[in-house]
Amino acid sequence: MQSRTTLSGMSKVLNLSISTVSKSLSDSSEISKLTKKRVQDFALQCNYIPNSFAASLRKGYTNTIGLIIPNILNPFYANVLLGIEKYLDKNDYKLITSISNESRHKESRSLKNLTSGYVDGLIICASRETEVMSRYNDVMTLIEQDTPVVMFDRTSERINCDKVVINDYKISFDATEYLIKKRGCKNIIMTSQISKLGHGKLRAEGFKAALKKYNISHESRILALDDPHELKHKLTDLIKNDPNIDGIFAANEMAVIQSTSVSNLLTLNNLNKNIVIVGFCSQLQSEYNPSLIAINQHPEKIGIETAKLILKRIKSENKENYITRTVSANII
Amino acid sequence: MQSRTTLSGMSKVLNLSISTVSKSLSDSSEISKLTKKRVQDFALQCNYIPNSFAASLRKGYTNTIGLIIPNILNPFYANVLLGIEKYLDKNDYKLITSISNESRHKESRSLKNLTSGYVDGLIICASRETEVMSRYNDVMTLIEQDTPVVMFDRTSERINCDKVVINDYKISFDATEYLIKKRGCKNIIMTSQISKLGHGKLRAEGFKAALKKYNISHESRILALDDPHELKHKLTDLIKNDPNIDGIFAANEMAVIQSTSVSNLLTLNNLNKNIVIVGFCSQLQSEYNPSLIAINQHPEKIGIETAKLILKRIKSENKENYITRTVSANII
DNA sequence: CTGAAAGCGCTAACAT
DNA sequence: ATGTTAGCGCTTTCAG
Numbered sequence: 225m226q227s228r229t230t231l232s233g234m235s236k237v238l239n240l241s242i243s244t245v246s247k248s249l250s251d252s253s254e255i256s257k258l259t260k261k262r263v264q265d266f267a268l269q270c271n272y273i274p275n276s277f278a279a280s281l282r283k284g285y286t287n288t289i290g291l292i293i294p295n296i297l298n299p300f301y302a303n304v305l306l307g308i309e310k311y312l313d314k315n316d317y318k319l320i321t322s323i324s325n326e327s328r329h330k331e332s333r334s335l336k337n338l339t340s341g342y343v344d345g346l347i348i349c350a351s352r353e354t355e356v357m358s359r360y361n362d363v364m365t366l367i368e369q370d371t372p373v374v375m376f377d378r379t380s381e382r383i384n385c386d387k388v389v390i391n392d393y394k395i396s397f398d399a400t401e402y403l404i405k406k407r408g409c410k411n412i413i414m415t416s417q418i419s420k421l422g423h424g425k426l427r428a429e430g431f432k433a434a435l436k437k438y439n440i441s442h443e444s445r446i447l448a449l450d451d452p453h454e455l456k457h458k459l460t461d462l463i464k465n466d467p468n469i470d471g472i473f474a475a476n477e478m479a480v481i482q483s484t485s486v487s488n489l490l491t492l493n494n495l496n497k498n499i500v501i502v503g504f505c506s507q508l509q510s511e512y513n514p515s516l517i518a519i520n521q522h523p524e525k526i527g528i529e530t531a532k533l534i535l536k537r538i539k540s541e542n543k544e545n546y547i548t549r550t551v552s553a554n555i556i
Numbered sequence: 557m558q559s560r561t562t563l564s565g566m567s568k569v570l571n572l573s574i575s576t577v578s579k580s581l582s583d584s585s586e587i588s589k590l591t592k593k594r595v596q597d598f599a600l601q602c603n604y605i606p607n608s609f610a611a612s613l614r615k616g617y618t619n620t621i622g623l624i625i626p627n628i629l630n631p632f633y634a635n636v637l638l639g640i641e642k643y644l645d646k647n648d649y650k651l652i653t654s655i656s657n658e659s660r661h662k663e664s665r666s667l668k669n670l671t672s673g674y675v676d677g678l679i680i681c682a683s684r685e686t687e688v689m690s691r692y693n694d695v696m697t698l699i700e701q702d703t704p705v706v707m708f709d710r711t712s713e714r715i716n717c718d719k720v721v722i723n724d725y726k727i728s729f730d731a732t733e734y735l736i737k738k739r740g741c742k743n744i745i746m747t748s749q750i751s752k753l754g755h756g757k758l759r760a761e762g763f764k765a766a767l768k769k770y771n772i773s774h775e776s777r778i779l780a781l782d783d784p785h786e787l788k789h790k791l792t793d794l795i796k797n798d799p800n801i802d803g804i805f806a807a808n809e810m811a812v813i814q815s816t817s818v819s820n821l822l823t824l825n826n827l828n829k830n831i832v833i834v835g836f837c838s839q840l841q842s843e844y845n846p847s848l849i850a851i852n853q854h855p856e857k858i859g860i861e862t863a864k865l866i867l868k869r870i871k872s873e874n875k876e877n878y879i880t881r882t883v884s885a886n887i888i
Numbered sequence: 889c890t891g892a893a894a895g896c897g898c899t900a901a902c903a904t
Numbered sequence: 905a906t907g908t909t910a911g912c913g914c915t916t917t918c919a920g
Binding site for chain 1: 560603605606607608609610612613618628629631634635637638641645650652653655657662668669671672673674697701813816817820821840843844845846
């Protein structure tokens, strides 16, 4: 921080008190038009930038929301971020984003940083580690201390706060049914890298329920591997061994990408006719590969909803009646 | 901001002065081991989180760097961000990121926000608007006021600051030559959505120079359209009208995606044999499409270099000897 | 080893 | 319409 123009600096030059300068800049009605103009012009001239630290310290709030997401390379989270920013921006709030990189430790540090005065409230999507280990102590402590918190995507019943989720079970059921009914698939498998996460489990449940409805066994129909390359290899083997596979339900973006990649490669080598793939992924992927059927989770909308909830919570003072909002995904 | 445990609060309970508490928490040698332990334990117990605003206000620096990038959905910028974060993290600096969404106006506001006390220095990649209009006033003003600034990717000679760029001209030349020499392409076109940006121009120059070297005319060999859909359509037409096209050099990620998509579609419909595509894109795209030849810009490395430069600049006090570091891209 | 006090830049209640 | 003053929570110099 370099030394910069301050209120006191300007007040000296202008021969006015600090408070007069301050009030002039906030366009207070207490100050005469003339003085206000004089001050404002001068401030502009010396490129005055108010020190928001000082203001926040004094005011007791920052008009800033903190966001913690696990991974910025995942377009889902990137789009959620955009939705949040858009809404906050409109409402004169700023956003500070931290990326946990799926690490509990990094998440914990970010949480500390953000809450150390920076933000009025937090929007959180738990890191993989946090959710797999179900170690939510940090967030819970914050909530106990009355920090407004909204969680999305990866949440837990154990935590008492506002939440935004999607209809994981139903859309997975629908997507699987779509493969069966609309595309005539008889031999469907599911690929997933999120089998250990709550929403990943829901998606598997939806998948299984759909198979069950059509009397298809779901024995060894789910290929769940966290590592993308492992997933790719096992999937290749699986399809080579069972040329009847005609449909894939992919439970997350990377699973979609790997599944498509495998399918394309096999088709290219005439090892399999075209497999129909439906899965959770961003518009971009589906645009890129026209044969892919995308499940749109409406990440921007999720972002907007979380942002709405956090502002509402901040304004309400109320620590009760936590809301869980469900954004409906749909098949494109 | 909720009211939280403060130094003064704890000092009362512990029957110590504020300064003793403060010193204990920073493990000062002035304080007895016993007292330190007592204070530290108590602080932990009441979940004390220091108010970093107050500390920064007092200390005059924040240990925080601001980052402004044009677009978070572009994996290039997302990866640069990761590199920056990684390096800063190691050096106990925090990062605040703002996304300009390619808008000059948004960029300008972010600049104001970040410099209003939040950050010790800034890493900036100009928005498209800013660069196309060549309106760098905001950044220039900041630099004049001695705010440490590092720019990357999209920069301008007119701005006096540290910079990190890639070898746009050379790698574009090499990539084009690769198509000609290694892949035997005779009829190459270039696709670009960044023809109006400095690095986009350099890439076009490299492309043209390579064609020239092999005595290939570059007349109407460059398809430059900002809008992805337009690019897609024109490219489709172009290839349909000229079935001899056998190579594409794509100047940016989205151009790669659109080019690949068009090529795949045409191949599928037997309207063209396979076209070789080489272009600037992320690992993910190249993994997704094995036939694609990716130019890796090493975004994480770029991030690390910018971060190094900004910390160096902050520490040096010196306002001279600005460095431009070039990170070499390579063909995978 | 511990404490008192000043001050970072700003806001806002309270004079004048 | 303008000025005085206290204080947000913290660090740091200086005294004891």
